[in-house]
Amino acid sequence: MTNTATETQPSGMQISDEVAIEIKNMNKWYGTFHVLRDIDLTVQRGERIVICGPSGSGKSTLIRCINALEEHQKGSITVDGTLLSSDLKNIDKIRSEVGMCFQHFNLFPHLTILENCTLAPIWVRKIPKKEAEETAMYFLEKVKIPDQANKYPGQLSGGQQQRVAIARSLCMRPRIMLFDEPTSALDPEMIKEVLDTMIQLAEEGMTMLCVTHEMGFARQVANRVIFMDAGQIVEQNAPEPFFTNPQSDRTKLFLSQILGH
Amino acid sequence: MADSKAQSVAFVRKTPIPQAPPPISEAGPLAWIRTNLFSGVFNSILTIIAFYVVIRFVMGVFPWFYNGVWDASSIRECKDKLDGLTGGCFAVLADRWDHLLFGFSYPPEGYWRIVLSFVLLMVAAAPLLFANLPRKMLYFTGFFPFLAYWLIWGGSIWVSMTLLAIIIATGFIYRLVAIQIDVEMRKIVAMGIGAICGVGLAYLLYLGASELSFIAGSIGTEGIVALIANKAFWAASIFTYVFFIPMGIFIGYAIYNSYEDGGLVSVVAALLFFGVAISYLVGPIWMGVNFILPIELEAVASRDMGGFMLNMVLGTVCVSLSIPLGIVLALGRQSDMPLIKGVCVVFIEFIRGVPLITLLFVANVMLAYFLPPSSNFDLILRVIIMITMFSAAYIAEVIRGGLAALPKGQYEAADSLGLNYNQATQLIILPQALKISIPGIVNVAVGLFKDTTLVSIISMFDLVGMIRGPIQNSTEWISVYWEVYGFGALLFFVVCYSISQYSQWLERQLATDHR
Ligand SMILES: Nc1ncnc2c1ncn2[C@@H]1O[C@H](COP(=O)(O)OP(=O)(O)O)[C@@H](O)[C@H]1O
Ligand SMILES: [Mg+2]
Numbered sequence: 001m002t003n004t005a006t007e008t009q010p011s012g013m014q015i016s017d018e019v020a021i022e023i024k025n026m027n028k029w030y031g032t033f034h035v036l037r038d039i040d041l042t043v044q045r046g047e048r049i050v051i052c053g054p055s056g057s058g059k060s061t062l063i064r065c066i067n068a069l070e071e072h073q074k075g076s077i078t079v080d081g082t083l084l085s086s087d088l089k090n091i092d093k094i095r096s097e098v099g100m101c102f103q104h105f106n107l108f109p110h111l112t113i114l115e116n117c118t119l120a121p122i123w124v125r126k127i128p129k130k131e132a133e134e135t136a137m138y139f140l141e142k143v144k145i146p147d148q149a150n151k152y153p154g155q156l157s158g159g160q161q162q163r164v165a166i167a168r169s170l171c172m173r174p175r176i177m178l179f180d181e182p183t184s185a186l187d188p189e190m191i192k193e194v195l196d197t198m199i200q201l202a203e204e205g206m207t208m209l210c211v212t213h214e215m216g217f218a219r220q221v222a223n224r225v226i227f228m229d230a231g232q233i234v235e236q237n238a239p240e241p242f243f244t245n246p247q248s249d250r251t252k253l254f255l256s257q258i259l260g261h
Numbered sequence: 262m263a264d265s266k267a268q269s270v271a272f273v274r275k276t277p278i279p280q281a282p283p284p285i286s287e288a289g290p291l292a293w294i295r296t297n298l299f300s301g302v303f304n305s306i307l308t309i310i311a312f313y314v315v316i317r318f319v320m321g322v323f324p325w326f327y328n329g330v331w332d333a334s335s336i337r338e339c340k341d342k343l344d345g346l347t348g349g350c351f352a353v354l355a356d357r358w359d360h361l362l363f364g365f366s367y368p369p370e371g372y373w374r375i376v377l378s379f380v381l382l383m384v385a386a387a388p389l390l391f392a393n394l395p396r397k398m399l400y401f402t403g404f405f406p407f408l409a410y411w412l413i414w415g416g417s418i419w420v421s422m423t424l425l426a427i428i429i430a431t432g433f434i435y436r437l438v439a440i441q442i443d444v445e446m447r448k449i450v451a452m453g454i455g456a457i458c459g460v461g462l463a464y465l466l467y468l469g470a471s472e473l474s475f476i477a478g479s480i481g482t483e484g485i486v487a488l489i490a491n492k493a494f495w496a497a498s499i500f501t502y503v504f505f506i507p508m509g510i511f512i513g514y515a516i517y518n519s520y521e522d523g524g525l526v527s528v529v530a531a532l533l534f535f536g537v538a539i540s541y542l543v544g545p546i547w548m549g550v551n552f553i554l555p556i557e558l559e560a561v562a563s564r565d566m567g568g569f570m571l572n573m574v575l576g577t578v579c580v581s582l583s584i585p586l587g588i589v590l591a592l593g594r595q596s597d598m599p600l601i602k603g604v605c606v607v608f609i610e611f612i613r614g615v616p617l618i619t620l621l622f623v624a625n626v627m628l629a630y631f632l633p634p635s636s637n638f639d640l641i642l643r644v645i646i647m648i649t650m651f652s653a654a655y656i657a658e659v660i661r662g663g664l665a666a667l668p669k670g671q672y673e674a675a676d677s678l679g680l681n682y683n684q685a686t687q688l689i690i691l692p693q694a695l696k697i698s699i700p701g702i703v704n705v706a707v708g709l710f711k712d713t714t715l716v717s718i719i720s721m722f723d724l725v726g727m728i729r730g731p732i733q734n735s736t737e738w739i740s741v742y743w744e745v746y747g748f749g750a751l752l753f754f755v756v757c758y759s760i761s762q763y764s765q766w767l768e769r770q771l772a773t774d775h776r
Contacts, residue, residue: 067676068676069673069676069677088681092679095676095677095678095679096678096679098677099677100677102670102673102674104668106668106671106673106674107674108671108674108675108689108693109693109773110692110693110696110773120678120679120680123680123684123688124678124679124680124684152773168678169677172678172679
């Protein structure tokens with residue numbers, strides 16, 4: 001029923017055989033509530049995965065487990081060859097390799113845009129301030145807001161803030177990017193600017209895991225779409241077959257709800 | 262071209278017509294009075310009542326000031342001069358000015374030392390209060406406490422300079438060591454520090470135990486008390502060495518494991534080395550240096566401190582100590598480590614459940630029993646410890662409120678960028694939490710400053726103690742009341758109001774979230 005799609009996309013983005021993330025038989029509970037059940041997932045380097053599913057199905061929890069924002073109780077997660085355990089050193093190592101964008105941006109409101117972007121490189125990577133600022137400006141240009149560098153997050157629109165959040169993650173030069181519904185707190189006219197940024201990132205070969213309901217985005221950049229329900233991976237496939245020929249009834253129901261109107 | 266045009270026109274206005282004033286019924290004082298004071302029957306009545314109250318008050322108070330006597334040597338002379346008129350006897354302020362400000366036993370030749378300390382305090386506080394001043398001024402801020410201690414208490418300058426030198430040296434040495442050695446070595450160093458810490462604790466306990474047996478011995482050399490005390494002494498000494506040294510090693514190891522980047526370790530290390538060094542090195546060093554290069558001021562004992570100066574000393578020292586302690590307690594209370602959390606919760610809840618005045622009594626009476634007489638544990642120091650603990654508990658709760666107000670997303674964003682606990686706390690969490698907490702912290706600070714007058718109850722002669730005691734009990738000024746307390750209130754008001762104005766200014770400065 002589940003089949004792993006490895007066919008390359010029309011845009012010519014390459015996937016290597018190198019494994020970026022390997023999740024084996026992972027389980028998580030909140031108290032007695034079994035949020036994630038027997039998750040098995042292997043992500044190749046350069047792969048772009050879209051995760052969708054009904055609200056409460058555990059999508060956020062899954063990607064938050066990958067950078068240890070949540071602790072899993074059973075099974076293993078290996079990121080970039082580092083096994084995620086309760087050892088703080090491994091956690092810090094993984095976190096500095098994995099960037100994350102949140103639904104509500106979570107920029108630091110007391111720091112300027114530039115300071116938001118240089119903070120982690122300076123303190124975690126120990127990069128000199130000047131160099132960190134150059135890197136930050138490079139990525140701010142990339143997300144097309146270099147002129148806002150000295151403003152505070154509160155002075156920017158939602159779409160701009162989310163692009164800053166992406167730039168902030170990129171400044172750490174992560175090898176993997178996680179997105180948790182990056183556009184769902186945005187007004188419709190701002191969604192496109194954020195998606196454009198993400199598409200650009202995908203075209204450059206970044207390994208990406210996106211929780212999103214933007215099916216257009218999934219069609220355009222994903223190698224694989226994963227459907228989750230009730231804490232399980234129900235179905236995964238390349239976008240075309242996933243959308244045109246869903247296998248499970250739950251997927252069909254979900255797709256009819258989300259694409260129906 | 263322009264010229265010819267101008268000539269061809271009959272009249273050109275060179276200056277704009279001045280704006281005509283609005284009709285008298287729409288603006289000006291009359292309109293203001295009508296809209297603000299008499300806009301309805303009810304408001305008019307309120308206005309009239311308010312005016313009546315204000316006028317009666319001014320009429321009552323004005324002659325008191327206007328007829329006030331500034332030059333007299335006793336209340337009797339004042340009454341004579343007033344000759345039945347209502348009037349304040351402000352002469353008491355002039356006569357006892359020095360006492361009100363500096364207390365009655367501080368040597369008058371040394372008043373300049375206090376004034377100078379006060380002026381320097383302003384300079385030292387400036388870079389902390391105003392972020393746009395050069396950061397280099399912070400060096401002076403760090404130096405100031407040592408200088409002020411010497412200025413106010415006198416004695417040899419080398420006492421406080423030796424302390425300062427030891428602090429700097431321990432910091433430097435640790436930094437050097439921490440940079441030179443690798444991770445495993447650091448672990449061993451941390452354990453060594455822990456061991457020193459353990460020995461230190463053991464030594465303190467040993468002193469306490471010997472003191473206990475000494476007290477018991479002085480109560481009665483024979484009998485059960487002395488016997489118990491003696492046994493307790495031996496038990497304590499053995500216990501200290503078998504228990505505290507391993508515990509010290511364990512603490513060192515635990516510190517190392519939880520904070521591997523060494524930031525906290527270096528602070529703790531510097532403190533501990535300092536603690537040990539202080540007890541063995543300070544005496545010989547300062548005496549030695551002072552022998553070669555004596556720089557001395559007349560020494561003034563703590564019991565001779567008094568007046569508003571004492572309130573300022575207690576207020577400044579306690580506020581500046583209780584804010585960092587409060588931060589540590591607030592963070593500790595949020596900690597995942599049950600032991601640390603437990604200690605902080607118990608401390609905060611205990612202190613908050615006890616009136617400050619009882620803590621002051623403890624400082625005054627009880628601590629004196631527990632500490633060896635030779636330890637020379639100064640009364641002001643004891644009071645400072647108590648007031649600091651008291652306000653730190655309150656500040657901790659205020660800051661905890663600030664921490665709780667931060668969205669969870671801020672912690673997550675910091676975590677997801679790979680910042681460790683220290684970095685996230687110092688760079689992301691505390692700056693925001695403290696900003697939210699400013700009004701609450703200022704509230705506690707202002708309260709603390711006013712509470713310093715409670716020391717008058719444990720017979721210290723601060724401003725209030727000075728008024729209640731030596732001034733009102735003197736034959737010359739036996740029944741002056743309004744004038745002295747009014748003056749005291751004015752002094753406190755000026756300081757507290759300035760603090761509150763500063764905090765409002767600071768809040769506006771820090772408002773970057775544009776909500
Ligand atoms: N901290 C938590 N404690 C208890 N239950 C939680 C917690 N976070 C999420 N949950 C529950 O776990 C389930 C999955 O949540 P989540 O991963 O956020 O879902 P999704 O992102 O797919 O909407 C939900 O039912 C949610 O109520
Ligand atoms: Mg979610």
